[in-house]
Amino acid sequence: GENVEQHPSTLSVQEGDSAVIKCTYSDSASNYFPWYKQELGKRPQLIIDIRSNVGEKKDQRIAVTLNKTAKHFSLHITETQPEDSAVYFCAASVTFGNEKLTFGTGTRLTIIP
Amino acid sequence: DSGVTQTPKHLITATGQRVTLRCSPRSGDLSVYWYQQSLDQGLQFLIQYYNGEERAKGNILERFSAQQFPDLHSELNLSSLELGDSALYFCASSSNAGYGTEAFFGQGTRLTVV
Numbered sequence: 001g002e003n004v005e006q007h008p009s010t011l012s013v014q015e016g017d018s019a020v021i022k023c024t025y026s027d028s029a030s031n032y033f034p035w036y037k038q039e040l041g042k043r044p045q046l047i048i049d050i051r052s053n054v055g056e057k058k059d060q061r062i063a064v065t066l067n068k069t070a071k072h073f074s075l076h077i078t079e080t081q082p083e084d085s086a087v088y089f090c091a092a093s094v095t096f097g098n099e100k101l102t103f104g105t106g107t108r109l110t111i112i113p
Numbered sequence: 114d115s116g117v118t119q120t121p122k123h124l125i126t127a128t129g130q131r132v133t134l135r136c137s138p139r140s141g142d143l144s145v146y147w148y149q150q151s152l153d154q155g156l157q158f159l160i161q162y163y164n165g166e167e168r169a170k171g172n173i174l175e176r177f178s179a180q181q182f183p184d185l186h187s188e189l190n191l192s193s194l195e196l197g198d199s200a201l202y203f204c205a206s207s208s209n210a211g212y213g214t215e216a217f218f219g220q221g222t223r224l225t226v227v
Contacts, residue, residue, distance in 0.1 A: 046217075089156060100171070102158060104155065105155040106154075
């Protein structure tokens with residue numbers, strides 16, 4: 001089955017700096033890669049996703065890049081703000097009939113004011 | 114509000130007992146997923162149902178079982194509970210349109226086994 005590895009497990013950055021979280025996946029058939037943000041005590045919520053036919057996607061301060069050859073995708077957050085502090089999970093899934101999301105182990109991001 | 118409803122929000126029970134967690138997916142979503150999140154841990158996939166049938170199984174213990182009913186709501190049954198089963202249990206639903214669709218999470222059921 002799919003295995004998703006996520007690094008780093010914790011990340012602290014100064015407010016205004018950029019943060020990068022990296023994930024690798026094992027199943028070359030995976031073609032959907034969402035990122036979820038989970039604030040303390042709350043449910044995970046989708047912040048951005050990318051499909052295998054796209055190499056990069058951007059939404060304001062958040063961007064995701066995908067390298068299918070290397071089976072690697074990353075989340076980039078620019079101009080970080082205190083409200084970006086949360087746990088971020090990457091995930092991968094094989095679609096067309098089985099959309100089970102396999103999550104990475106999470107990255108606890110702390111923005112230092 | 115994600116549109117996914119989980120009940121109860123909190124549950125405290127003793128070891129050896131059995132509990133049932135309930136999930137109502139978003140209107141129109143055919144897929145329901147169950148995840149377990151232990152303290153400061155990631156999201157462990159338990160099981161997926163699609164339109165009433167089991168679609169995928171993860172690291173779900175034999176003491177745990179689930180089903181999806183004709184009205185698409187789902188129940189996760191946990192039996193012979195152990196202290197280590199204490200966790201946040203999330204249900205998520207998606208439309209399963211076939212090319213990667215967002216999974217919407219419920220607010221979770223926090224289970225405490227004492």
